[in-house]
Amino acid sequence: MAEHPAYPVGLRLTGRRVVVLGGGQVAQRRLPALIAAGADVLLVSPEATPSVEAMADAGEITWARRRYADGDLADAWYALIATSDPEANAAASAEAERHRVWCVRSDDADAATAWTPATGHSEGVTIAVLTTHAKGRDPRHTAAVRDAVVEGLRDGTLVAPHHRTRTPGVALVGGGPGDPDLITVRGRRLLAEADVVIADRLGPRDLLAELPPHVEVIDAAKIPYGRYMAQEAINNALIEHAKQGKSVVRLKGGDPYVFGRGMEELQALAEAGIPCTVVPGVSSSVSVPGAAGIPVTHRGVAHEFTVVSGHVAPDDERSLVDWPALARLTGTLVILMGVDKIGKIAETLVAHGKSPDTPVALVQEGTTAAQRRVDATLATVAEAVRTHEVRPPAVIVVGEVVTVGPREPE
Numbered sequence: 505m506a507e508h509p510a511y512p513v514g515l516r517l518t519g520r521r522v523v524v525l526g527g528g529q530v531a532q533r534r535l536p537a538l539i540a541a542g543a544d545v546l547l548v549s550p551e552a553t554p555s556v557e558a559m560a561d562a563g564e565i566t567w568a569r570r571r572y573a574d575g576d577l578a579d580a581w582y583a584l585i586a587t588s589d590p591e592a593n594a595a596a597s598a599e600a601e602r603h604r605v606w607c608v609r610s611d612d613a614d615a616a617t618a619w620t621p622a623t624g625h626s627e628g629v630t631i632a633v634l635t636t637h638a639k640g641r642d643p644r645h646t647a648a649v650r651d652a653v654v655e656g657l658r659d660g661t662l663v664a665p666h667h668r669t670r671t672p673g674v675a676l677v678g679g680g681p682g683d684p685d686l687i688t689v690r691g692r693r694l695l696a697e698a699d700v701v702i703a704d705r706l707g708p709r710d711l712l713a714e715l716p717p718h719v720e721v722i723d724a725a726k727i728p729y730g731r732y733m734a735q736e737a738i739n740n741a742l743i744e745h746a747k748q749g750k751s752v753v754r755l756k757g758g759d760p761y762v763f764g765r766g767m768e769e770l771q772a773l774a775e776a777g778i779p780c781t782v783v784p785g786v787s788s789s790v791s792v793p794g795a796a797g798i799p800v801t802h803r804g805v806a807h808e809f810t811v812v813s814g815h816v817a818p819d820d821e822r823s824l825v826d827w828p829a830l831a832r833l834t835g836t837l838v839i840l841m842g843v844d845k846i847g848k849i850a851e852t853l854v855a856h857g858k859s860p861d862t863p864v865a866l867v868q869e870g871t872t873a874a875q876r877r878v879d880a881t882l883a884t885v886a887e888a889v890r891t892h893e894v895r896p897p898a899v900i901v902v903g904e905v906v907t908v909g910p911r912e913p914e
């Protein structure tokens with residue numbers, strides 16, 4: 505008999521009975537998608553893996569703890585046959601045929617009347633990849649094709665423009681600490697779809713080079729601000745471009761809400777009636793120490809970490825930081841924007857009781873090719889910044905966590 509290609513289809517299973525025979529690894533892999541599709545799943549199996557059992561305990565599936573019996577498929581719309589007993593599989597397969605129930609067989613793709621495609625999801629579409637003929641079945645290849653398509657759509661290397669009208673507006677995207685791999689999947693996709701990108705100096709600058717030529721890239725630091733404050737000028741630029749009907753990405757270093765003025769921009773956009781979405785980012789406060797081998801918490805060493813801005817000195821009347829309180833904490837102190845004022849900060853911490861021997865690490869340009877780490881103590885940090893010419897951007901970590909990891913060679 506000539507072998508015809510399989511006919512792809514999407515089953516809408518909400519509330520419909522799907523029978524799964526066998527509670528092993530195959531069921532464990534397939535059940536989540538059936539549950540997500542809203543199917544009324546009946547699992548028939550004397551045993552089940554702990555994960556499958558948990559789905560039954562949670563009421564996501566009904567579990568009949570017994571072997572397959574003739575008649576089990578009578579009410580099914582769809583069946584997955586995956587027991588370890590070839591005879592039971594064959595009998596169930598014959599029953600499925602009798603009742604005209606499409607059935608997948610884990611042990612014999614040839615005997616099955618349906619195949620499960622390799623699936624993935626991206627932005628409202630399901631990508632389902634099937635081998636055309638049973639003979640050439642190569643599940644690893646179908647999975648690889650699926651991965652390539654899904655990854656490509658997610659990271660923007662495969663461009664599939666949306667034809668529905670895009671809502672103009674602004675996305676405040678946290679770009680992560682600098683390494684282009686450390687932006688979120690959502691952030692990268694929005695970047696790939698943008699008409700205008702307004703970017704900070706910090707963050708994944710390399711990603712800007714990948715943008716198609718029609719995308720207008722604006723350096724936030726170079727927006728002229730004349731009679732406005734710099735931030736006001738940035739807000740105005742966001743509003744103006746969005747009003748022209750463009751999709752605007754405001755690309756920020758780290759996370760938009762960690763010393764990133766994200767809320768100020770969101771408020772300005774809201775006042776102007778511009779829709780705005782916020783995409784979180786990997787903050788340098790945690791990721792930069794991590795990239796230099798420093799965990800901000802460690803069992804038995806630090807049960808808290810505090811992230812603090814060091815952009816104004818402790819004795820500056822504009823400072824909102826309670827440095828004496830921070831000096832009393834036993835956990836980790838992570839200081840951002842603190843390179844210039846670290847001398848004063850270290851003095852204040854020591855004056856309020858922190859040991860001068862407390863370890864300190866400065867991590868400059870973390871996660872980038874230029875990353876470097878300088879170690880010191882509260883007593884020596886000001887001198888270390890001078891001798892090693894530490895420059896912003898740097899994250900300063902104060903606390904015993906600095907010494908728990910293996911020291912990386914310079």
Ligand SMILES: C[S@@+](CC[C@H](N)C(=O)[O-])C[C@H]1O[C@@H](n2cnc3c(N)ncnc32)[C@H](O)[C@@H]1O
Binds near residue numbers: 706762786788
């Ligand atoms: C205005 S704050 C913005 C923080 C950002 N929103 C975040 O969540 O990481 C800028 C400060 O973040 C720190 N920083 C950001 N990226 C860094 C990097 N790659 N390496 C070291 N420090 C970084 C520095 O302390 C810098 O002065």
